[in-house]
Amino acid sequence: MSTRAEQRRNTEARILEAAGRMFADLGYERTTIRAIASAAGVDGGLVMHYFGSKEALFAKVARFSSEEPPSGTPEEVAEQLLAALARRLEDEPVASLAVLRSMLTHDDAAEDFRAIALPRLDRLAEALSGEDARLRAGLINAITHGILIERYLLQIAGLETVDPQKAIDLLRPCFQLLAGVQPDERTAEH
Amino acid sequence: MSTRAEQRRNTEARILEAAGRMFADLGYERTTIRAIASAAGVDGGLVMHYFGSKEALFAKVARFSSEEPPSGTPEEVAEQLLAALARRLEDEPVASLAVLRSMLTHDDAAEDFRAIALPRLDRLAEALSGEDARLRAGLINAITHGILIERYLLQIAGLETVDPQKAIDLLRPCFQLLAGVQPDERTAEH
DNA sequence: AGCTTCATTCAACGAGCGTAGAACGAAATC
DNA sequence: GATTTCGTTCTACGCTCGTTGAATGAAGCT
Numbered sequence: 001m002s003t004r005a006e007q008r009r010n011t012e013a014r015i016l017e018a019a020g021r022m023f024a025d026l027g028y029e030r031t032t033i034r035a036i037a038s039a040a041g042v043d044g045g046l047v048m049h050y051f052g053s054k055e056a057l058f059a060k061v062a063r064f065s066s067e068e069p070p071s072g073t074p075e076e077v078a079e080q081l082l083a084a085l086a087r088r089l090e091d092e093p094v095a096s097l098a099v100l101r102s103m104l105t106h107d108d109a110a111e112d113f114r115a116i117a118l119p120r121l122d123r124l125a126e127a128l129s130g131e132d133a134r135l136r137a138g139l140i141n142a143i144t145h146g147i148l149i150e151r152y153l154l155q156i157a158g159l160e161t162v163d164p165q166k167a168i169d170l171l172r173p174c175f176q177l178l179a180g181v182q183p184d185e186r187t188a189e190h
Numbered sequence: 191m192s193t194r195a196e197q198r199r200n201t202e203a204r205i206l207e208a209a210g211r212m213f214a215d216l217g218y219e220r221t222t223i224r225a226i227a228s229a230a231g232v233d234g235g236l237v238m239h240y241f242g243s244k245e246a247l248f249a250k251v252a253r254f255s256s257e258e259p260p261s262g263t264p265e266e267v268a269e270q271l272l273a274a275l276a277r278r279l280e281d282e283p284v285a286s287l288a289v290l291r292s293m294l295t296h297d298d299a300a301e302d303f304r305a306i307a308l309p310r311l312d313r314l315a316e317a318l319s320g321e322d323a324r325l326r327a328g329l330i331n332a333i334t335h336g337i338l339i340e341r342y343l344l345q346i347a348g349l350e351t352v353d354p355q356k357a358i359d360l361l362r363p364c365f366q367l368l369a370g371v372q373p374d375e376r377t378a379e380h
Numbered sequence: 381a382g383c384t385t386c387a388t389t390c391a392a393c394g395a396g397c398g399t400a401g402a403a404c405g406a407a408a409t410c
Numbered sequence: 411g412a413t414t415t416c417g418t419t420c421t422a423c424g425c426t427c428g429t430t431g432a433a434t435g436a437a438g439c440t
Contacts, residue, residue: 004407008417027295029219033398043419048399050417101294104343105217114346121348135356138340138348146336150328153294156304158311158328166322170329174364194437198387223428233389238429240387 014040015047020061023098024152028058028106055108062099062112069123077127078179082168085144089151089164097152100145117141130180140178143171204230205237210251213288214342218248218296245298252289252302259313267317268369272358275334279341279354287342290335307331320370330368333361 018039022031033054037044051057070080088096102109125137147167151159159167208229212221223244227234241247260270278286292299315327337357341349349357 004415004417007407011417027219029217030295032396034396042417044398045400045420046418054398104291104339105220105295110344113344117344117346121346125348132356132360134348135352136360138346138352139337139357139360141346142336142340142349143333144336145340146332146334147329149294149339150332150335154300154303154307156307156311156328156331158315158324159332162325162328166325167329170322170326170368173367177363178360194385194387197437201387222426224426232387234428235390235430236388244428 011040011042011046012050015042015050015057016061019057020094020098023058023061024094024101026101028102028109033057058098058102058106058108059112061095062102062109063095066116069120071123071127074127074129074179074181075176077124078172078175078181081124081140081144081179082172082175085147085171086164086168088148089162089167092152093148096148100149101153128178128180133180136178136180140175143174201230201232201236202240205232205240205247206251209247210284210288213248213251214284214291216291218292218299223247248288248292248296248298249302251285252292252299253285256306259310261313261317264317264319264369264371265366267314268362268365268371271314271330271334271369272362272365275337275361276354276358278338279352279357282342283338286338290339291343318368318370323370326368326370330365333364 015036019031019036022036022039025031033047034044036057037047040047047057051060067084070077070084072080099109099113103113104110121134121137121141124140125133128136130136147159150156151162205226209221209226212226212229215221223237224234226247227237230237237247241250257274260267260274262270289299289303293303294300311324311327311331314330315323318326320326337349340346341352
């Protein structure tokens, strides 16, 4: 029926998927190894045996596909940031949400987050034109994260059923302004 | 030296202050009653005796001064929102941070947060002019919370040493745009 | 002074957690 | 077919948590 290698890969994948969902839904402290194991249909000891510790399991889940840092002219940068946000508004980025949900209460998640966010922030600041590039890059970051948190994690009415395209169109002038795009270079649509 | 009533008030205040700090710094699950008690220089049992439960203590801390909802013309609304944000960037709103830090992992904190955020969102949406008022109100909310989170809770470089006035000036066009202020009515400064 | 109140501490409970290691049984290897 | 490997489960340890209730001793009252 299935070789041992297949069986193992399958089980590991099921555990990782269950873990991702639970870390994203409950955060690090509230998701228990037993609950992950139960959701994956296995025993808690097996999770330990495969991943070593809860910490290591979280790290495995959190090692999500880090997006390409934006580059180009300020206008291109703004458009790339908007596109990345639109993508994450269209289909739920479970691994990112696991980190976002956990980063405020779990030190290692905070480190994971900073390890990804800081270099991105630096590159972003370099790509922006004008004064206070670092501050403006920080604001763009904060806006993006705030929207994802409110949309997926808090599910505050007003954003949880958002039309991604509408939101992006509203945010475009904000991003262009913060990116340092000159007024006469601005576009209403991509 | 001190009457019993004074002593009690004093001790309760010390506990509440320590609890606020710890909830804001660590979140709900990671702050323990024992740690709060220790920080306040008392025994854990006393905290239980005074506040009944960890839950009730958190509720007491979280019942922070809810700000006046903004009202007036879109421009006035935008300016009031900016002023409120500036205030919170200038001195740390510990109780708000306790809720912000805890809301992603603690159900009751999430409820507290929604109970405050939802009516505000509705009133804000009413005060905005133009289409998609609800969406734009949600975006303004998300931006505000994102900035507070990044500034105080994540302390990502780029915002943790921010000059509030600079940030507000950068955000003014964004808020005005999302509030529905017409281009010819916009002001560069307050 | 004697009785009461109450701020405060102390010791202990039951539950849930991450984790470890022994045990079992089916697949893989020879 | 015998032996080894390994996916998987089971049981249990040690710890920390929120919470409880009895004990202590000084302040308040008559």
